[in-house]
Amino acid sequence: MTKGARPDSFPPGQFRDRFRLPHGPEGRDCLYFCGNSLGLQPIAAADAVAAELERWASLGVAGHFDGPLAWMTYHRLATDNLALLAGAQRLEVVAMNSLTVNLHLMMVSFFRPEGKRRRIVIERGAFPSDRHAVAAQLALHGGDLAHDLVELAPRRDGLLHEEDLEDYLERYGDSVALVLWPGVQYASGQVFDLARIARACARAGVTLGLDLAHAIGNIPLALHDWGVDFAVWCSYKYLNSGPGAVAGCFVHQRHAEFKGNRLSGWWGHDEKSRFKMAPEFKPAKGAEGWQLSNPPILALAPLWASLDLFAEADIHALRHASLELTGHLASAINTRLDEAIHIITPLEPHRRGCQLSLRVQAGRSAGRRLFERLEAHGVVADWREPDIIRVAPVPLYNRVEECDAFVDLVEKLL
Ligand SMILES: Cc1ncc(COP(=O)(O)O)c(C=O)c1O
Numbered sequence: 001m002t003k004g005a006r007p008d009s010f011p012p013g014q015f016r017d018r019f020r021l022p023h024g025p026e027g028r029d030c031l032y033f034c035g036n037s038l039g040l041q042p043i044a045a046a047d048a049v050a051a052e053l054e055r056w057a058s059l060g061v062a063g064h065f066d067g068p069l070a071w072m073t074y075h076r077l078a079t080d081n082l083a084l085l086a087g088a089q090r091l092e093v094v095a096m097n098s099l100t101v102n103l104h105l106m107m108v109s110f111f112r113p114e115g116k117r118r119r120i121v122i123e124r125g126a127f128p129s130d131r132h133a134v135a136a137q138l139a140l141h142g143g144d145l146a147h148d149l150v151e152l153a154p155r156r157d158g159l160l161h162e163e164d165l166e167d168y169l170e171r172y173g174d175s176v177a178l179v180l181w182p183g184v185q186y187a188s189g190q191v192f193d194l195a196r197i198a199r200a201c202a203r204a205g206v207t208l209g210l211d212l213a214h215a216i217g218n219i220p221l222a223l224h225d226w227g228v229d230f231a232v233w234c235s236y237k238y239l240n241s242g243p244g245a246v247a248g249c250f251v252h253q254r255h256a257e258f259k260g261n262r263l264s265g266w267w268g269h270d271e272k273s274r275f276k277m278a279p280e281f282k283p284a285k286g287a288e289g290w291q292l293s294n295p296p297i298l299a300l301a302p303l304w305a306s307l308d309l310f311a312e313a314d315i316h317a318l319r320h321a322s323l324e325l326t327g328h329l330a331s332a333i334n335t336r337l338d339e340a341i342h343i344i345t346p347l348e349p350h351r352r353g354c355q356l357s358l359r360v361q362a363g364r365s366a367g368r369r370l371f372e373r374l375e376a377h378g379v380v381a382d383w384r385e386p387d388i389i390r391v392a393p394v395p396l397y398n399r400v401e402e403c404d405a406f407v408d409l410v411e412k413l414l
Pocket of ligand 1: 098099100101127129130182186211213214234247
């Protein structure tokens with residue numbers, strides 16, 4: 001497909017030959033359903049890293065200023081595409097750090113307990129790093145975890161309901177300083193109605209931050225229009241930018257000239273005067289003002305190379321292909337394995353992304369046994385305690401036939 005082409009839709013797996021696929025047993029391709037954890041390596045990523053190693057070797061320090069890949073502004077090679085994926089303006093996004101670091105940076109600025117408004121609301125069963133981070137921020141403000149951390153519980157169906165957050169905010173919103181919510185729940189794969197959540201927060205006057213680790217590159221987002229205050233994400237899952245890849249951050253335009261607390265560093269200083277080396281901090285406008293250090297170029301190279309594929313594919317076309325792919329897997333499981341496997345992920349298209357979370361009906365040890373046997377047969381998925389097998393066919397590189405092959409194998413192994 002030519003660069004820049006924007007198909008309205010394409011069959012799942014259309015971009016497979018742009019990625020390197022690990023081998024399974026006997027040198028065959030594995031069934032790689034683990035893009036929810038670590039996306040595959042785009043071939044262009046290795047070229048981009050090699051190019052920077054070469055520029056470093058041949059240019060030395062001059063690489064900071066040389067040509068369109070100058071390291072001074074290198075992080076911006078990701079900006080346009082991150083803005084597209086986040087549904088943001090360029091000013092609102094930046095590639096930097098890692099997810100949890102960015103979450104702390106955001107909460108230092110946007111968690112501002114005052115008077116009665118002291119609570120943070122998260123989902124029960126949030127990713128542990130998020131819970132550690134909010135607990136640490138509460139402690140920094142002298143908060144009391146038992147009282148100030150509210151963890152909304154899933155209902156009996158195991159899912160979190162937007163309505164429960166709305167109800168909570170309606171009743172107790174004046175005690176809440178921050179809602180931190182996922183775009184896609186990491187264990188169940190449930191996709192949330194983020195526009196609705198943003199409206200509920202706005203009605204209650206509550207700051208909204210999002211953890212988009214499992215959402216970015218998986219579902220289309222419209223962070224600017226929804227009015228989200230801030231969002232953070234990592235880039236090693238659906239963004240395919242490599243283990244520990246440089247993460248991303250969104251700060252809404254209305255905070256572009258933010259004057260409150262922030263942990264600052266020289267790379268967040270206004271670019272025009274940064275090298276005047278004055279002692280006072282003058283923040284750059286927008287999300288870039290939260291940067292701390294000059295960025296790791298060798299780690300940024302795979303990010304922009306990978307994001308270029310998203311620009312080519314278009315996130316809406318990808319979503320179309322993803323609904324087909326994961327829908328196919330869900331219906332094959334429900335038709336052929338219904339007695340044995342329960343899909344935890346809600347199956348309405350607007351409530352699921354790429355990932356399906358599976359529970360083996362016969363219990364945890366049967367589930368674990370199945371998972372290990374699948375692994376031995378070349379399926380790459382992942383296991384989340386206590387008893388969940390997560391499988392995520394990814395429309396850039398997975399094909400419908402692979403979903404059938406997976407179900408064939410499960411049927412055989414059960
Ligand atoms: C939902 C969620 N939040 C946070 C994290 C932590 O990310 P990091 O290690 O990049 O800070 C992860 C990692 O997998 C995650 O899945």
